[in-house]
Amino acid sequence: MTIPRFYSTASTVSARLTSLLKNRDLIKTTSYINGKWASPTNTTTSTTTFTVTDPALYPSPQAELATVQSSTREDFQHAIAAAESAFASFKSTTGRYRSNLLYSLYQAMLDNKQDLATLIALENGKPMSDAMGEVVYAASFFQWFAEESSRITGSIIASSNPTSRILSLKQPIGVCAIMTPWNFPLAMITRKLGAAIAAGCTTVIKPASETPLSALALAHLVENAQFPAGVVNVLVNDDAAMVGKLLCEDPRVRKISFTGSTRVGKLLMQQSSSTLKKLSFELGGNAPFIVFDDANVDKAVAGAIASKFRSSGQTCVCANRIFVHESIYDEFAAKFVEKLKSDVVLGAGLDQGVTHGPLIHQKSMDKVVSHIEDATSKGATLLLGGSKRPDLGDNFHDLTVLGDVTPEMLIFQEETFGPVAPLIKFTSEDQVVQLANDTEVGLAGYFYSKDISRVFRVAEAMDTGMIGVNTGAISEAALPFGGVKESGFGREGSMYGVDDYMVIKGVVLGDV
Numbered sequence: 001m002t003i004p005r006f007y008s009t010a011s012t013v014s015a016r017l018t019s020l021l022k023n024r025d026l027i028k029t030t031s032y033i034n035g036k037w038a039s040p041t042n043t044t045t046s047t048t049t050f051t052v053t054d055p056a057l058y059p060s061p062q063a064e065l066a067t068v069q070s071s072t073r074e075d076f077q078h079a080i081a082a083a084e085s086a087f088a089s090f091k092s093t094t095g096r097y098r099s100n101l102l103y104s105l106y107q108a109m110l111d112n113k114q115d116l117a118t119l120i121a122l123e124n125g126k127p128m129s130d131a132m133g134e135v136v137y138a139a140s141f142f143q144w145f146a147e148e149s150s151r152i153t154g155s156i157i158a159s160s161n162p163t164s165r166i167l168s169l170k171q172p173i174g175v176c177a178i179m180t181p182w183n184f185p186l187a188m189i190t191r192k193l194g195a196a197i198a199a200g201c202t203t204v205i206k207p208a209s210e211t212p213l214s215a216l217a218l219a220h221l222v223e224n225a226q227f228p229a230g231v232v233n234v235l236v237n238d239d240a241a242m243v244g245k246l247l248c249e250d251p252r253v254r255k256i257s258f259t260g261s262t263r264v265g266k267l268l269m270q271q272s273s274s275t276l277k278k279l280s281f282e283l284g285g286n287a288p289f290i291v292f293d294d295a296n297v298d299k300a301v302a303g304a305i306a307s308k309f310r311s312s313g314q315t316c317v318c319a320n321r322i323f324v325h326e327s328i329y330d331e332f333a334a335k336f337v338e339k340l341k342s343d344v345v346l347g348a349g350l351d352q353g354v355t356h357g358p359l360i361h362q363k364s365m366d367k368v369v370s371h372i373e374d375a376t377s378k379g380a381t382l383l384l385g386g387s388k389r390p391d392l393g394d395n396f397h398d399l400t401v402l403g404d405v406t407p408e409m410l411i412f413q414e415e416t417f418g419p420v421a422p423l424i425k426f427t428s429e430d431q432v433v434q435l436a437n438d439t440e441v442g443l444a445g446y447f448y449s450k451d452i453s454r455v456f457r458v459a460e461a462m463d464t465g466m467i468g469v470n471t472g473a474i475s476e477a478a479l480p481f482g483g484v485k486e487s488g489f490g491r492e493g494s495m496y497g498v499d500d501y502m503v504i505k506g507v508v509l510g511d512v
């Protein structure tokens with residue numbers, strides 16, 4: 001293929017970023033396409049760059065971490081062509097071979113844990129302890145799928161014709177486009193990529209433009225692990241709408257896996273209809289967290305804090321509505337606020353002792369502020385926080401607790417994606433299950449109860465794809481991760497994750 005060449009050497013790396021990493025080879029500022037880093041000789045890379053910033057330092061000029069080069073439409077097409085060409089041979093590799101590739105990546109991530117966590121903490125803002133946790137979580141998907149890769153099995157099915165037999169063969173679907181968000185810059189890639197590789201698929205990955213540096217560092221580890229060229233392509237670009245449309249409409253891409261908002265999921269589904277792609281979507285949530293009157297209140301308080309304020313409330317599975325039985329409401333609210341007051345240290349991710357970081361950007365801040373203002377104007381009481389903390393930087397917001405929240409308030413109806421915990425009083429199991437399910441989305445839900453009959457009853461009645469019972473922390477590689485209703489479809493991780501990247505072929509053997 002002849003490719004026109006335009007190139008600018010405009011990408012830059014700040015001295016701060018360079019000084020903070022031990023393995024500087026992890027710092028990359030151009031896309032990784034067909035086994036090569038974008039350069040004047042092999043891509044159509046334009047002069048367009050975009051800036052990656054540290055949300056903790058925004059809006060200071062010191063916030064700038066790097067400028068990275070945007071891939072063009074032609075680069076994406078080149079990457080799809082490379083992935084299609086690589087698929088021709090990669091689809092026939094053995095599970096054991098792919099397992100070894102995944103194990104190498106797992107080990108490489110752990111070997112570079114500190115640096116990868118530093119990149120995450122810098123571009124996402126989460127505290128270093130959380131960032132280290134994310135690296136281990138992200139790597140665990142490669143370990144998990146390395147184990148799944150050699151265990152892909154079909155079946156033999158009895159035919160209604162006595163002289164025939166039916167075989168079901170599982171085969172990789174083809175080129176997969178992977179689009180990921182900024183809240184888990186590595187884990188949302190590895191949960192998809194691990195399954196795709198285990199299945200024998202090839203990939204074109206578009207990470208969020210807020211957090212491309214972690215994704216490009218992962219591409220460097222892919223290069224070192226000697227994946228065949230074209231199997232993993234990582235392309236950065238800050239025009240998500242252009243890239244999403246291109247990937248959805250290209251007939252060579254057979255599957256789209258996306259984590260992000262329900263609004264964008266609906267658009268991608270529409271755009272994929274002309275080529276009828278297989279889709280896996282992990283979209284928005286509005287997680288209920290129910291504390292029944294028979295719960296252990298101290299444990300429920302700890303679980304609610306862990307769930308609500310993980311990554312400062314910026315995960316799709318964060319508790320969004322905390323329902324507390326009226327008989328323990330006052331005790332729960334007092335202990336919840338007390339524990340936050342004593343345990344929380346707000347600050348920049350890299351600062352020692354910090355437990356909670358900033359919001360990613362001002363758009364998130366606007367939503368947080370609007371939810372608090374709307375709730376308090378409609379009668380909610382401010383139990384903790386409530387104001388921005390400009391002394392720390394424009395993206396910081398105090399962890400906030402609202403009491404007496406009711407269903408008319410925006411914070412009840414919409415995912416806040418920020419550090420605000422709304423407490424809602426309830427009186428009966430039937431009422432709270434009805435309130436919990438009163439939303440178009442259903443990703444995660446949680447409840448605390450010691451009554452085993454209730455545990456089964458409520459777990460079965462809640463309209464969510466995942467439920468935490470007596471725990472606020474559900475995420476791990478073994479969990480079938482995904483939602484119902486407008487939270488999307490498909491399951492990631494677990495023994496089901498690989499199936500999303502495969503098709504079943506039925507083979508009828510006649511004349512047996």
Ligand code: SIN
Pocket residue numbers: 183184187259282314315316317475
């Ligand atoms: C998400 O927020 O989309 C994923 C959270 C997780 O994997 O725990």
